[in-house]
């Protein structure tokens with residue numbers, strides 16, 4: 122009991138900082154209510170009866186999707202030196218354009234999620250067309266630009282939501298001062314998205330949208346009308362040019378963080394989204410741990426490693442209170458945002474299992490899914506019952522893309 126009380130106190134502290142409180146699963150997580158009435162999650166990772174992800178070194182027998190040898194130093198250089206040819210090759214080969222819509226800052230997983238996309242682009246499997254930040258806070262846009270610059274792609278457009286959301290704290294974006302970046306201003310996120318979709322309409326290329334934060338920008342996109350960018354509405358641009366929205370949001374029995382902090386936008390998104398949507402509930406990434414041992418393979422000055430290790434040994438803001446799984450001086454990361462990236466780029470690998478088509482309806486913020494009824498929503502399966510090998514396979518595939 123003392124342990125739970127202590128965890129509750131820690132949980133209150135972190136949620137007070139508006140960190141990514143995820144959702145609460147009554148079957149597996151301890152829950153409570155903060156003074157402001159918001160529910161929060163403070164479950165101890167060690168009480169979830171999960172097998173910690175084994176080190177990547179032990180997973181050599183698990184096949185990763187492409188280049189599995191993660192030599193961080195050489196691949197980073199490769200990304201920087203071959204990006205030009207890679208981008209031109211991607212452009213001509215018709216690989217999907219990607220819009221990464223993120224709340225970059227409150228939790229760590231947005232940063233490695235974006236890093237994965239650079240890995241896919243370097244491998245010729247995708248082209249990062251834009252990053253749009255779904256919370257207020259220019260720091261999130263700057264950090265995204267710095268990460269893009271780190272990977273040799275400094276000119277990826279970055280947009281930002283200019284309304285308000287319920288969460289805007291950041292634990293690591295101040296590190297941007299240590300990395301080259303040149304973003305001086307950012308346009309509205311939905312306008313950046315409109316531009317990508319309008320360009321795609323002309324080129325005939327398809328766009329995959331990946332939303333791993335709040336629904337702020339994409340809700341505005343769906344509400345947008347003809348403007349100087351396109352004579353099409355946002356809804357038409359999505360219908361004509363987007364093949365998939367891969368989204369990390371929601372939980373079937375509680376109000377998940379990404380839903381909670383801009384509920385009207387999420388309700389608008391789920392009600393109006395006109396093409397396929399694959400939803401990664403809290404539980405999916407919450408049960409797949411990205412091992413710290415994979416982070417340790419990156420150079421110490423790598424932007425993702427710096428963000429992951431923010432706070433320093435034994436003082437990580439992410440290691441306590443069951444937020445992620447403590448591992449030595451740091452933590453193994455719950456891989457929420459990475460699941461949506463992984464599924465979007467490797468759907469054929471079916472790492473998580475997927476439902477039949479149906480509809481997700483938000484009922485007071487709780488994401489209720491029902492199969493059938495003509496819906497175009499799908500949910501990734503809850504991985505809580507998966508074997509350690511299956512979880513490791515997903516984590517290994519993620520790590521193969523972060524270099």
Ligand SMILES: [Ca+2]
Pocket residue numbers: 223224225228230231333334458
């Ligand atoms: Ca996120």
